[in-house]
Structures are given as C-alpha cells and as structure tokens.
Amino acid sequence: MYQEYFSPEHHLLRDSVRKFVLREIKPWIDRWEEEEIFPRELYYRAAEAGFLGLGYPEEYGGTPADIFMGIVYAEELLKAGSAGLVAGLGSLSIGMPPVLKMGSEEQKNKFLVPVLKGQKISALGITEPNTGSDVANIKTRALREGNYYRINGAKTFITSGCRADFLTTAVRTGGEGFQGISLLLIESSTPGYSVTKKIKKMGWHASDTAEISFVDCLVPAENLIGGEGNGFYGIMLNFQRERLSLAIMAHGLAQLALEEALEYAKKREAFGRPLVGFQVLRHKLADMATKVEVAREFNYRVAARMEAGLDAVREVSMAKNFACEVCDEVVSAAVQIHGGYGYAREYLVERLYRDSRILSIGGGTTEIMKEIIGKLMI
Amino acid sequence: MNYELTASQREITASFAAYCRAAILPQADILDTADPGEAARLMRENLRKLALAGYFSCLLAPDMISRCTAGEELAKSCGATFLAAMSSGISFGTPVFIFGSDAQREKYLPALAAGNLVGCLAYTEEGAGSDLGGIITQASRQDNGWFLSGAKNLVTNAPLADVFLILAWTGKEAGLEGGLTFFLLDRDTAGLTIGPAVSTLGLRGAPVAGINLSGCLLPDEAILGGQIGRGYEQLLQALTHVRLAIATLSVGLGVAAMEESTSYAKTKRAFGKPIGIFEGVGAKLAHMFTLNDLGRLMTFKAAWATEQNDPEKAVLAAAAKIFTSEAAREIAHLAMQVHGGHGYLKGGLVERIYRDARFAELAFGTSEMLRGEIAKASLDPFSEG
Numbered sequence: 001m002y003q004e005y006f007s008p009e010h011h012l013l014r015d016s017v018r019k020f021v022l023r024e025i026k027p028w029i030d031r032w033e034e035e036e037i038f039p040r041e042l043y044y045r046a047a048e049a050g051f052l053g054l055g056y057p058e059e060y061g062g063t064p065a066d067i068f069m070g071i072v073y074a075e076e077l078l079k080a081g082s083a084g085l086v087a088g089l090g091s092l093s094i095g096m097p098p099v100l101k102m103g104s105e106e107q108k109n110k111f112l113v114p115v116l117k118g119q120k121i122s123a124l125g126i127t128e129p130n131t132g133s134d135v136a137n138i139k140t141r142a143l144r145e146g147n148y149y150r151i152n153g154a155k156t157f158i159t160s161g162c163r164a165d166f167l168t169t170a171v172r173t174g175g176e177g178f179q180g181i182s183l184l185l186i187e188s189s190t191p192g193y194s195v196t197k198k199i200k201k202m203g204w205h206a207s208d209t210a211e212i213s214f215v216d217c218l219v220p221a222e223n224l225i226g227g228e229g230n231g232f233y234g235i236m237l238n239f240q241r242e243r244l245s246l247a248i249m250a251h252g253l254a255q256l257a258l259e260e261a262l263e264y265a266k267k268r269e270a271f272g273r274p275l276v277g278f279q280v281l282r283h284k285l286a287d288m289a290t291k292v293e294v295a296r297e298f299n300y301r302v303a304a305r306m307e308a309g310l311d312a313v314r315e316v317s318m319a320k321n322f323a324c325e326v327c328d329e330v331v332s333a334a335v336q337i338h339g340g341y342g343y344a345r346e347y348l349v350e351r352l353y354r355d356s357r358i359l360s361i362g363g364g365t366t367e368i369m370k371e372i373i374g375k376l377m378i
Numbered sequence: 379m380n381y382e383l384t385a386s387q388r389e390i391t392a393s394f395a396a397y398c399r400a401a402i403l404p405q406a407d408i409l410d411t412a413d414p415g416e417a418a419r420l421m422r423e424n425l426r427k428l429a430l431a432g433y434f435s436c437l438l439a440p441d442m443i444s445r446c447t448a449g450e451e452l453a454k455s456c457g458a459t460f461l462a463a464m465s466s467g468i469s470f471g472t473p474v475f476i477f478g479s480d481a482q483r484e485k486y487l488p489a490l491a492a493g494n495l496v497g498c499l500a501y502t503e504e505g506a507g508s509d510l511g512g513i514i515t516q517a518s519r520q521d522n523g524w525f526l527s528g529a530k531n532l533v534t535n536a537p538l539a540d541v542f543l544i545l546a547w548t549g550k551e552a553g554l555e556g557g558l559t560f561f562l563l564d565r566d567t568a569g570l571t572i573g574p575a576v577s578t579l580g581l582r583g584a585p586v587a588g589i590n591l592s593g594c595l596l597p598d599e600a601i602l603g604g605q606i607g608r609g610y611e612q613l614l615q616a617l618t619h620v621r622l623a624i625a626t627l628s629v630g631l632g633v634a635a636m637e638e639s640t641s642y643a644k645t646k647r648a649f650g651k652p653i654g655i656f657e658g659v660g661a662k663l664a665h666m667f668t669l670n671d672l673g674r675l676m677t678f679k680a681a682w683a684t685e686q687n688d689p690e691k692a693v694l695a696a697a698a699k700i701f702t703s704e705a706a707r708e709i710a711h712l713a714m715q716v717h718g719g720h721g722y723l724k725g726g727l728v729e730r731i732y733r734d735a736r737f738a739e740l741a742f743g744t745s746e747m748l749r750g751e752i753a754k755a756s757l758d759p760f761s762e763g
Contacts, residue, residue, distance in 0.1 A: 132718050134648040157719050200724030202732065270509035280746055332707070332736075335579075339507050340532045340740050345577035353579065357714065357732065358722050365718055367658050 017076035047118030088207030091160035095122030123164035161210025203354030409583025414575030429493025437467035453630020458583030470497030498535035558609035560602035580733030628702035703738030
C-alpha cells in the first residue's frame, strides 16, 4: 500500500516558503554569511508569514500542523543555501517545546506568545564549557532563595544566544546526576547575565553562537518549567525532535550540494566534453543521489513514526547518523566535482562543506547516537 | 631493505622541527584569519625565515627523503606556509633547477634559497584545469622576442611572487607535446596585472589570485631552458615533485590532527574518565595512526623512486597523493569528532586542519584525474611509466 507523506496543503506551504526565501533571504544571504548575522526583523517577517508558529496551538498564536509541515518549511528554507540561517531562525524549535509541553499557562503567555510573533528570540542553554554529551553532569547552579533562584555558572555553543531575549536553561537545583537538573527560563535582561563571547565557527556563519555566563542572577521561581528535577526529562523530550531536525537539515543540504554539483558537471567542459560525459563523474553523481534519496526517505519514515506517537528513539538516532554522514560525504563529493573552484568561497559548495560538518556533532554526536542504538540492542 | 633515516637526515629533521614549532606554529592562526594583503606580507616574512633556516636549500637539494621529513614538520606547524613555500621552492624551483639554463638558474635559484625571491607556477586557466588543451594563453613570435597574452587563475603565491613560471602555447597546431612552452616572467613586466586575492576554504594564509597577461614582451632568454615546445613534458616532471609535496603536506596535517586528538583524549573528561579510555575514541586514534604511517611510507617510497629516477616515480607519486589526501580528510574528520563541538570552533587546530586538508584532493590533479593516470599506466603494457 503506497502512501504519500505530503498532501496538497503541504505543497501550498512549500510554495509559500519558496517565495519567502526568494524574496526575503536569497538576495542578502551572502552578505549575512559574511557579516555572521542576519537582521532581527527576519524573525518578525517569518512570523508574519505564518512560519514560526507552525505546529503550535492557535491560542498562543500558532498554526496547528503536522510534523511534515515542519519538514517542508525546513527543506525549503535550506534552499537559501545557509544552514546557519535555518538554525538561527529556528532556535525557538529547541527553546520553546519544554515551555509548550511542561510550562504553566502564565509561562506560555509570557514567553511563547511573543516568540511566535517574532518579537522575542528564544534559545536553549544546555551545553557548558566542560559538559557536552555528558548532560547529566552539568554544573550551572540554581539555589532557591525565597521566591527566586540564584544562578551561577556558564553555558556555551548557544545558538542565537548573542541576542536571545531569554534562555531555556538547564540548571542544577538538586544533587548530582540527572535527577538534580531543572529547566529555568532566564531573561537576558537579568542582572548578572552576560554574553561573554560570540563564538567563531567553521560554518553556520549566519547564525550567532554564544558563550553565556551567570553571576548571581536572581530569577523568579515562577520561571521554573515543570517541577524541580524534571529538567532531564524535558531535555530528552527535546532531543528527539532536535535530532530529527538535524537529520532533515542533513538531507536538505546534501540535496542542495547534489543539485549544485549536477549543474556544474553539466556545464563544465574538459577534454572536449562536459564532465557528465565521464563515467567516473556520472557514477559519483549516482552514488550521491542514491545516498540522499535513502537518507530522505528514512527521515520521512522516522518522522511518520514520531507523528503517530510511536517510540522512535532508536530510529531517530539511526536517521541522524545516517543522514549526517551522507551529508558530509555528498558535500565533499560536490566540492570534488567542482575541482579547485569548490575550494573557493564564491562557490556555494564551499559553504555547504563547512556547514555540514557540525550536523554529526550537534544535538548528540554520532558516537552518542551509536551508544543509544547499541544499548537498545543488547 | 632499510627503513632507517641517515644520521644527517635525522639531525636536519629534528632541528627543523624545533624551529617550526618556535617560529612558524605561532603564525598559523594569524595567517588563517589575516586579510589577503596582510597574509601576503606575513607570508613573505615566513618564507624569508624559512630560507634562513635552510628550508629552500633543502627543497633544491637531491635528497628527497629530507625534503619529505622536513616538509612534514613544516606542514604540521602551518599548512599555508608549507603551500606557499612549496609554490616557490618546488612548483617554481624544481623546473628551474632541472630545466633552466645556467643563466636562469644563476638568476633565480640563489635568491630563492636565500629567501630574497618568491616564485610561483601558473598553468591553470578558467577553461583549463586538468585539461591543458583548454589553455588560451598564447605566446606569439616577434622580431625581438615573444608577445604573451592570456590569463591564468588560482595561482598560489601570485599576490606575493617576484617571478612567474607561465605555460603558454607557442604552436597550438603541434598539440600538447610540442606546442606548449614555459616562460619566466618577472613581476615588473609591463602588461602583467595581478587580480584580487581569491578567498578559499582553507590554507588561507597562502594567497591565491588570478593574473592577466596583456601583451607582455619577453626576450628569448625568458623561455625555460631555451626549450621551445617542451612545456608539457617539463610540467609533467615538475608535477611528480609537486604531488609528492602535496602528499607530504597531507601527512603533516594528518599527524598534527592525530597528535592534537591524542592529547585532547588524555585530558578531556566525560562520564567520569578521560575520553581516550572509551574504546570508540581509542579506535579512532589507532586508525589515525595507521593511516599516517601508511601514508608516510608511500610518500617515502615515491620520493625514493623519484630520487632514483625510477620509471614508476610518477605513478607512485600519484598513488601517494591520492592515499594521503584522502587519509588527511578522514583523519581531520575523526579528529573533529574526537573534539566534539570544540573542534568546530575557529582558532582551534582541528578546525583549521579540517579546511586545510581538503585542498590536497583537488590541487595538481584531482584524485579522479590521478586515478585515471594510474589506470592508464596499469592498462598499457608498453608504458614506460
């Protein structure tokens, strides 16, 4: 029985995102990459076009949508040729789900609503300078003092962190281990909150990445998401969607690199024929296309599982590893097909090569994914 | 068979390694982020320092193994400096050394070895990369010499070079073998203009630019070795040396990435222990070691064959370049994985090597072209190598 994942509504959305990309992003993306930031008002424009609220309930200004609407949005946004932009504009997709799923009504109105309007920027703060994959070991301390928590610590690799209005932050309210972790919304205007560094990265240049420090930040206790000690659960809940997003981003970037390489190989001539006239090149393109196709179809399948509410921890870990490794291979092959020009900044594949590399590190490294898969097998 | 280096080779390598760590390594990150003008200025200084340390004399000496061991140390410290030095000392220096007339050798080589002169090789064009038949640059016979017109691109060192070794048609009807000739062109020649620096993925400290030749007038003495129509043959011989150098670059980058990862794996802790204790991380380090060792052996073997003028030298150099360049990419990938998110950050060795290593599979014959050459040699029973 054959079933399509995408309905006419999905195609309508695809069309409208495509137009948005051509109108609002494509003309300036090279400049934003160069300047390592995109204008804040793009959040507002994306909200106005109805994209930021996709998948959120109407009462908070969202538009209910299935998981494939989100996929369509991400795939089309990637056509702008900058994974950094997609990540930066999409930082709410990791910052807000804990608020939606575990937050109070007041928190949803105060934090979620302005984010979906594009008025406020949300970011997620888990990783610390000494703690990445080992999430249960985070050190940022939250001490209860009356109606406040006093926060001391630091976070790093925070996407959109340089200008986020608030950070969904993993803090330690209890003892050691994962049971002691809670999620707290910390506003960037809180005294003691500071962006200590804008991190320079190999790729994802259009998105800002921050190192943030908290020195005696007093945060209202009402900003606690869920109860004390529920943080780890919230973080894990988030991870499944984040990993799917990274897998989708990987097949999207790989698709773009494949298209660029194919175009180039059709146009570029050597020894009296276009590059596609050489069997080695055609076979390379065939391998690229095969890998991208398999990655994409598996990603869709995993998304469908998640949409149906089935457990997909194992599958999404596999999808992330497979798609991200495919992406690295395909962007490398695309550079190879471009020859020396693929090494030059003026060709898109050079950027895709840099942008791809973080996908198998962020949101859980390939090795951590393998740990998850392996442990579920034995 | 004896794999041991001679006492003098060991001595040269050890002292040069110490020199590179002290004088070149601190420059690597600065060069990577400098704007092109500043990079050109800093690179000139680096090349001058390397000359004083005897590196260019080593590149021009017959001992090919020392060239590899010293080169590996330089590449470990700074890939971009290796590339700029290679462009001057090998891409330019080797053809002048092998084919140049006495007057040309006298004019260029002592100055090059002393670090007072920087050279470069310009043969790639917009429409001619691997396929030299697409070259447009043309040298036409005049009463008083030659008139050179055309353009070259992706010329490493062009922004800082004093002299350019340029491949041009002198008789297109004769075809590649017979129709191409190398010319030596000084920077101040009227009609030569250097284009803006091209921004690249990696090796960013080694400035690259296109050049334009609009009617440069050259005397007969500018023809490399005075040999008209021998350019293709000269280029192929030079390319064996250049490919060996690229293999050396790849090994150096691979070793640097491995060493950085090994030391990180000893100090970085997760889940209560140093990450090197995890088998998955340990296996990566072991794989890096294996690839580096194999790559170095292939490079030495090809270098030895070149020194002996073995008929297989070109094929061995091509195989060494294919293997080491792909290994360097893989090692850089593993090194970044060992470093996690920290590996993706600017200012770190691993991030730079990840970008730098990618050059080797593209330049001076893509892996695809080289595989084609090896296949051709393997399939042709009458091949002389």
